[in-house]
Amino acid sequence: VNLQKTEFILSAASPKDFLRDGLPQVAFAGRSNVGKSSVINRLLNRKNFARVGAAPGKTIHINYFKIDGTFYLVDLPGYGYAKVSKSERDRWGKLMETYFAHPELMTLGVMIVDARHKPTADDCTMAQWFKDTGRPMVVVANKLDKLKKSEVQPSLDRVRLTLELEEDVPVIPFSAEKGDGRQELLNVIFAAVQP
Numbered sequence: 001v002n003l004q005k006t007e008f009i010l011s012a013a014s015p016k017d018f019l020r021d022g023l024p025q026v027a028f029a030g031r032s033n034v035g036k037s038s039v040i041n042r043l044l045n046r047k048n049f050a051r052v053g054a055a056p057g058k059t060i061h062i063n064y065f066k067i068d069g070t071f072y073l074v075d076l077p078g079y080g081y082a083k084v085s086k087s088e089r090d091r092w093g094k095l096m097e098t099y100f101a102h103p104e105l106m107t108l109g110v111m112i113v114d115a116r117h118k119p120t121a122d123d124c125t126m127a128q129w130f131k132d133t134g135r136p137m138v139v140v141a142n143k144l145d146k147l148k149k150s151e152v153q154p155s156l157d158r159v160r161l162t163l164e165l166e167e168d169v170p171v172i173p174f175s176a177e178k179g180d181g182r183q184e185l186l187n188v189i190f191a192a193v194q195p
C-alpha cells in the first residue's frame, strides 16, 4: 500500500452521500480536540490533509480518503464538544447512527483517546458503538509525548479498563506530534484491509 497515493474523495454531510461501494473502510473516531486530524496526517505523512484545529463542533461531516485504491480512511465527526447546539448534536447523532447501521462496510474501527486523561463517558459510549458492530477495533492513546515514562503503562491500563476492552483489542501508545506508534497502527490497518 502506497500512502503517497492518497486522495480526498468527499465530505458527506448527510447519509445519502455515504460511500457503499464495498471497498474496505477504516473508520476513525474521537472526541473533538483529541488529535484525530493530527493522527491521520501523521499516518499519511501529510501536513494538512485532515484539517488540524478546525473549530470543534463545526465539522459535522464524514470525510473519505482513498488510500492507494485499496481502502477508505473514514474520518468520522468528533464528539464531546460542549458548546454545540442541540440541532448540531442531533445532526451528529443521525450521521453516526446511519454510518454505524452498516457495520459490514467497516473493516476496522480506530478509536482515538487522550492518553493524559481517563476516557470520558462519551468515549465509553463511542467504544460501545464500535463493539456493537462486531468488527475489529483498535484504540489509539494519543498525546503520549505529554506523559512521563512512568505514566505510560498506567495510562494504557486505564484506557483498557475504562473502555472495558476485550483482550484482543490493541491499545497503541501514540504521539501524532512525535510519530510514536505510527508503524504499529499502520500494521494493524494493513492487516485488516488485506484482501
Ligand code: GDP
Pocket (backbone or CB within 6 Å): 030, 031, 032, 033, 034, 035, 036, 037, 038, 039, 051, 052, 053, 054, 078, 142, 143, 144, 145, 146, 174, 175, 176, 177, 178
Ligand atoms: P481533532 O479535533 O481531534 O482533529 O484534533 P487536532 O488534530 O485538531 O488536534 C487538536 C490539538 O491537539 C492541536 O493543537 C494539535 O496540535 C494537538 N495535538 C494533536 N496530537 C498531539 C500529540 O500527539 N501531542 C501533542 N502534544 N499535541 C497534539
